[in-house]
Amino acid sequence: MPRPLRVIFAGTPAFAAESLAALLKSAHQVVGVYTQPDRPAGRGRKLTPGPVKTLAVEHGLPVLQPATLREADVHAELAALEADVMVVAAYGLILPRTVLAIPALGCLNIHASLLPRWRGAAPIQRAIEAGDTESGVTIMQMDEGLDTGDILLTRRTPITTTTTGGELHDTLAALGGQAIIEALDDLAAGTLTATPQPPEGVTYAAKLSKIEAEMDFSRPAAELAARVRAFNPWPVAWCWLGDDRLRLLMAEATHPGKGDTEVSPGTLLAHDGKALRIACGPAGDQVLRVTQAQWPGGKALPVRDLLNSRGDRLPVGLRLGRAGEETST
Numbered sequence: 001m002p003r004p005l006r007v008i009f010a011g012t013p014a015f016a017a018e019s020l021a022a023l024l025k026s027a028h029q030v031v032g033v034y035t036q037p038d039r040p041a042g043r044g045r046k047l048t049p050g051p052v053k054t055l056a057v058e059h060g061l062p063v064l065q066p067a068t069l070r071e072a073d074v075h076a077e078l079a080a081l082e083a084d085v086m087v088v089a090a091y092g093l094i095l096p097r098t099v100l101a102i103p104a105l106g107c108l109n110i111h112a113s114l115l116p117r118w119r120g121a122a123p124i125q126r127a128i129e130a131g132d133t134e135s136g137v138t139i140m141q142m143d144e145g146l147d148t149g150d151i152l153l154t155r156r157t158p159i160t161t162t163t164t165g166g167e168l169h170d171t172l173a174a175l176g177g178q179a180i181i182e183a184l185d186d187l188a189a190g191t192l193t194a195t196p197q198p199p200e201g202v203t204y205a206a207k208l209s210k211i212e213a214e215m216d217f218s219r220p221a222a223e224l225a226a227r228v229r230a231f232n233p234w235p236v237a238w239c240w241l242g243d244d245r246l247r248l249l250m251a252e253a254t255h256p257g258k259g260d261t262e263v264s265p266g267t268l269l270a271h272d273g274k275a276l277r278i279a280c281g282p283a284g285d286q287v288l289r290v291t292q293a294q295w296p297g298g299k300a301l302p303v304r305d306l307l308n309s310r311g312d313r314l315p316v317g318l319r320l321g322r323a324g325e326e327t328s329t
Contacts, residue, residue, distance in 0.1 A: 003188065004029055006031050006082060008078065008081055009030055010035070010095075011088065013090050014173065016110075018173035020052055021055060023177075026184070031082070032064060033056040033062065034066070035049075035052045035065055036065065038050075064077065069094070075098050087110065087180055089176060090110075108140065109139070109141075109149065111139075114154055116148075119146055119205065121206065121208075122205045122206065122208045124172060125165045134156055134158055137175045137176040139153040141194055148197060150194035151196075152183050152192055154179075155179045157171050157172065161252065163229060164233070164249075164250070165229065165233065208235055213231050213237050214237075218265045218281070219281070222253040225251045233249075239321060240320060246294070250292035254287045256286060256287045264319065266279065267284065269316065271307065275303050276289070
């Protein structure tokens with residue numbers, strides 16, 4: 001086997017921790033871990049380490065948490081680790097040209113999409129929201145652009161009509177761990193090849209916001225169902241129920257029944273005991289079938305349990321939306 005590589009790992013959240021865990025089980029040597037500074041969390045706003053730092057500390061790895069990678073002393077500290085390669089996964093800091101050039105074999109990024117589709121901040125959720133039937137991870141040779149580097153390796157996974165953002169996140173995190181080890185093994189053996197990204201098919205995955213999670217029932221039901229699944233578990237799709245917010249966690253688009261198209265968007269239709277049926281579309285001519293939801297301050301439940309416990313709050317004909325009006329985003 002070729003000489004194991006000396007690896008610097010840079011990442012912060014749970015998605016990245018999966019890849020660090022895979023590296024720690026491999027033949028390659030992690031010589032240092034870069035992660036974002038601890039952030040306030042919880043009611044007490046106590047400074048809390050991210051999942052990558054927690055894992056690194058458990059394994060006795062050197063942890064570095066600079067606020068920026070643009071300072072000369074940071075560059076010197078990184079160079080002193082004498083790494084062959086730097087592996088980056090959801091780190092959260094931009095790597096300037098100087099940093100990209102420090103490792104002998106450059107910097108590899110684990111990106112949660114099939115590049116060039118879904119460059120940017122939220123590729124997992126945007127793929128589901130757009131109705132993609134497939135996603136995956138790309139191991140990319142990093143350059144100064146936004147996810148524009150050459151493709152080194154890709155691994156694919158299907159997106160089904162029930163896949164949530166959380167489920168796809170976990171699948172891709174595990175896939176990313178497998179893919180980076182394969183890429184590093186090939187890199188060490190000198191067999192890893194790079195392919196420039198094609199100019200066709202480039203899309204950008206904008207950062208998620210809580211504002212866009214409010215449901216606009218005048219939109220097509222299929223679009224809303226995809227958004228509900230994409231935004232589970234964050235930022236979570238929701239709609240007004242009087243003065244409260246009803247969170248929607250699982251939904252599908254269904255065909256309207258007799259009389260379902262004679263109401264305004266956002267109107268609760270006759271339910272089937274297992275799901276809320278909400279009129280959607282420009283003329284209320286489509287139906288969103290919600291099977292999992294959550295009361296304010298409560299836990300996520302199958303809708304049949306919500307109906308059994310508080311069905312009086314969800315009567316047929318009720319209009320969901322701000323102050324009884326149609327929602328807008």
